[in-house]
Amino acid sequence: MQVTLSVNEHEYSRDVEARVLLVHFLRDHLGLTGTHWGCDTSNCGACVVLMDGEPVKSCTVLAASAAGHQISTVEGLEVDGVLDPVQQGFSEEHGLQCGFCTPGMLMSARALLQRNPDPSEAEIREAISGQICRCTGYATIVRSIRWAAEHSSQQADR
Amino acid sequence: MQVPAPFEYERATSVEDALALLERHGPDARLLAGGHSLLPMMKLRLASPTHLIDIDPLAQELGYIREHEGEIRIGAMTRHRELLESELLARRLAIFTDAERVIADPVVRNRGTIGGALCQADPSEDLSAVCAAVGAQVVTRSRHGERVLGMHEFHRSAYRTALEQAEIVLEIRVPLRQESGSAYEKLDRRVGDWAVAAAGVALELDGGTIRRAAIAPVAVGAELTCATAEHLLAGQVPSDELFARAANLVSQTCAPVSDARGSADYKRHAVGVLVERALRRAATRALSEEA
Numbered sequence: 001m002q003v004t005l006s007v008n009e010h011e012y013s014r015d016v017e018a019r020v021l022l023v024h025f026l027r028d029h030l031g032l033t034g035t036h037w038g039c040d041t042s043n044c045g046a047c048v049v050l051m052d053g054e055p056v057k058s059c060t061v062l063a064a065s066a067a068g069h070q071i072s073t074v075e076g077l078e079v080d081g082v083l084d085p086v087q088q089g090f091s092e093e094h095g096l097q098c099g100f101c102t103p104g105m106l107m108s109a110r111a112l113l114q115r116n117p118d119p120s121e122a123e124i125r126e127a128i129s130g131q132i133c134r135c136t137g138y139a140t141i142v143r144s145i146r147w148a149a150e151h152s153s154q155q156a157d158r
Numbered sequence: 159m160q161v162p163a164p165f166e167y168e169r170a171t172s173v174e175d176a177l178a179l180l181e182r183h184g185p186d187a188r189l190l191a192g193g194h195s196l197l198p199m200m201k202l203r204l205a206s207p208t209h210l211i212d213i214d215p216l217a218q219e220l221g222y223i224r225e226h227e228g229e230i231r232i233g234a235m236t237r238h239r240e241l242l243e244s245e246l247l248a249r250r251l252a253i254f255t256d257a258e259r260v261i262a263d264p265v266v267r268n269r270g271t272i273g274g275a276l277c278q279a280d281p282s283e284d285l286s287a288v289c290a291a292v293g294a295q296v297v298t299r300s301r302h303g304e305r306v307l308g309m310h311e312f313h314r315s316a317y318r319t320a321l322e323q324a325e326i327v328l329e330i331r332v333p334l335r336q337e338s339g340s341a342y343e344k345l346d347r348r349v350g351d352w353a354v355a356a357a358g359v360a361l362e363l364d365g366g367t368i369r370r371a372a373i374a375p376v377a378v379g380a381e382l383t384c385a386t387a388e389h390l391l392a393g394q395v396p397s398d399e400l401f402a403r404a405a406n407l408v409s410q411t412c413a414p415v416s417d418a419r420g421s422a423d424y425k426r427h428a429v430g431v432l433v434e435r436a437l438r439r440a441a442t443r444a445l446s447e448e449a
Contacts, residue, residue, distance in 0.1 A: 001167060018167035018210070021197075024159075040160040040201065042194060043350060048265055054239075055265045060197050064167050065190070065214050108265065129349040130263025 003063050007032065008076030018064055022056075023047040025063035026073060034074040034103050038132075045131025048104035049073050055108045057130075074103035077110065085148040086110050095144030097135035104131050109145045118149055162200035169212045173220075173326060176213055177301060180324040183209040189326060190214070191235060191274035194266050213326075220273070220328065223247060228334050234273025234327040242267060251292060251332055252443055253340035253358055257284045260342075263350040273327040281316040282352040284344065287374035290382045291358035292340055294332045300325035313382055337363040339443030343432040344376070347419065353377045354419045355429040357408070359436040363444045367395050373404065373437075378429045379413035386411055387433070396441045405434035 003020070004013040007030065014029045026032045026049070035058060038046030042060040049058045050072035077084035086109040089095060096102040105128060112119055112127040119127070124145045125138075133141060166183075170176035180187050187209035190196055199205040213220075213235065220235035223244045230251060232241070241247060242258035261267060261284050275285040276296065289296075290309040298305045300322055312320050321327065344356035356376035362369045371391035373384045387407040394400050414425035 017164060019162045019164055021161065024161075041198060042266060045263075045265060051268075054268045056269055057265055060194055060266075061269065062167070062190070062193065062197070062210075062212070064169075065193065065212055068215070127264060130265040 001064065003067060005063065005066055005071055006069070007071045008073060009070075016063060018062070020063045022049070022058035022061040022063045022066050022071070025066075026058065026071075029063075032073055032075050036100055036103055038100070043132070044101070045104045045108070045128075046101055048107045048131060050107055050111055053111060053114060055104075055111050072107070072110075074106055077106060084110065085152045086113065086145065088151065089144040089146075089148035090141075093140055093144040093147050095137070095141045097133075097137050101131060101133045101135075105133070105141055109148060112145070113149055113152060117152060119145070121146070160201040162197065163203065163206050165200075165207055166209045167212065168209065169215055171215055173216065173299060173328065176211055176216070176326055177299065177324055179209070179211045180326075181301065183211070185323050187211060187323075189277075191277075192237065192269040192271040193274075194262070194270040195274060195278040195280065225250075225334070230332045230334060232272055232330040232332070234329060235271050236273075238262070238267035238270045238272070238275075239264070241272060250334055251340060253288050253292060253342045253360065253440075256342035257288045257344070257358065260284070260344045260346065260356075266350065272330060276312070276330070277319055277321060277327060279313055279315075279317050279319050281379075282356075282377040284342070284353070284356060284358075284376060286313050286382070287356065287358040287376045288342060289330060289332070290374040291342075291360040291372045292332050293360070293372065294330050296327055297329040297331060298325050298327050304328070306331070310382060335362045337369075337444055339363075339440040339445070341436040341439035341443065343436040343439075345428050345432060352419070355414070355425045355432055357429055357432040357436050359433065359440050361391075361396070361437070361440045361444050363396070363441075367393055369393075371404075371437075373408060373433055375408055375412055375429050375433065377414070378425050379415060380408070380411065380429075384408045384411060391437075396437075398438065401434050401437040401441075404437060405430040408433045 036046035038044040042057045047058040188207035190210045190212045217235045220233040222233040247254040296312040340360040342358045345354045358374040360372045387404040409430035414422045416422045
């Protein structure tokens with residue numbers, strides 16, 4: 001079937017099987033491999049992308065269901081060579097070790113800051129509680145998101 | 159890689175359209191709501207529908223929480239996150255807020271729906287117990303018209319509901335009662351895991367005594383609600399001692415099985431503790447006139 005999706009504000013149309021999951025549509029059919037494919041069971045959150053601005057686990061959404069929604073992936077965070085504050089935060093505060101969970105963490109962080117520009121540590125931990133960092137680097141991930149919160153206004157002013 | 163077996167996919171543009179597609183494609187067609195129960199089951203081949211009818215386009219029409227003539231009406235496509243963030247529910251039916259805090263995780267809650275959860279009827283699922291405790295009714299529609307079913311009629315047993323093949327859940331209705339309070343308690347090992355044990359309760363007071371009590375144990379091999387414990391509470395003056403006796407009855411009458419989440423004895427003990435806590439919180443809420 002023909003599936004047409006809006007990803008990072010670009011329209012893409014591909015002829016795929018109805019059973020293709022959003023994560024595989026992004027990676028295998030669009031070549032957007034920034035979104036990671038992890039547990040397949042909606043537990044790990046490596047595959048988190050934004051659907052109309054809110055995080056979803058793309059291993060548990062059919063690509064066909066995503067038609068008509070705005071999908072945002074990690075590839076869309078950086079604009080004209082300028083990193084999104086959450087990306088900069090992960091760099092400044094060592095928010096990644098192996099990097100496998102990072103794209104999902106970045107997208108959840110972006111959605112959190114969109115709704116709540118000044119989240120507490122507890123609110124950050126709640127927001128990423130559906131995602132697993134197998135390096136167990138949660139403390140630095142939380143610090144990275146706080147960094148982004150504290151530096152977002154300056155970035156916006158630039 | 160876990161992917162579902164092949165199926166034909168169609169999008170429903172209205173409730174009538176969804177019903178027509180269900181009729182046309184027969185018993186192997188299923189509705190797809192949020193997909194967070196059905197798609198995992200399809201990946202594991204526990205479900206293999208030949209046709210999926212996506213009702214995502216109905217999310218607006220069937221996504222609402224509103225007060226109407228002494229009851230709360232919740233659209234079947236209302237997502238967990240909307241239930242969690244509803245001030246109306248927090249104020250009038252706090253059991254929903256309690257439960258939603260511990261259902262899956264925030265990302266899953268962005269997609270999963272109340273109608274999908276009730277139709278899945280998983281024995282460890284939280285909202286079936288919540289709806290049973292508060293005396294909810296499930297409104298369905300087929301070409302034969304609408305039906306309004308109590309939770310005991312709707313929820314037949316594990317993974318089985320009263321829903322006919324070409325029938326859709328439209329709405330969940332919860333009566334608002336004076337001097338009532340409700341609460342949900344759950345024990346899980348980590349965020350997003352199924353419950354070791356859980357319990358939803360609702361109390362309706364009449365002056366100083368309990369007019370009606372409902373207790374819905376979860377994941378411990380019990381009936382949808384525990385009638386013996388409910389009878390014990392009815393007509394009595396609420397007290398910690400009474401609640402402990404009711405909780406003990408729930409422990410005695412349930413039949414949990416030992417698995418990776420704990421031994422049967424542990425779950426039996428845990429559900430008693432959870433029921434007791436939930437009863438105390440519900441009573442406190444009833445006295446402060448939650449509803």
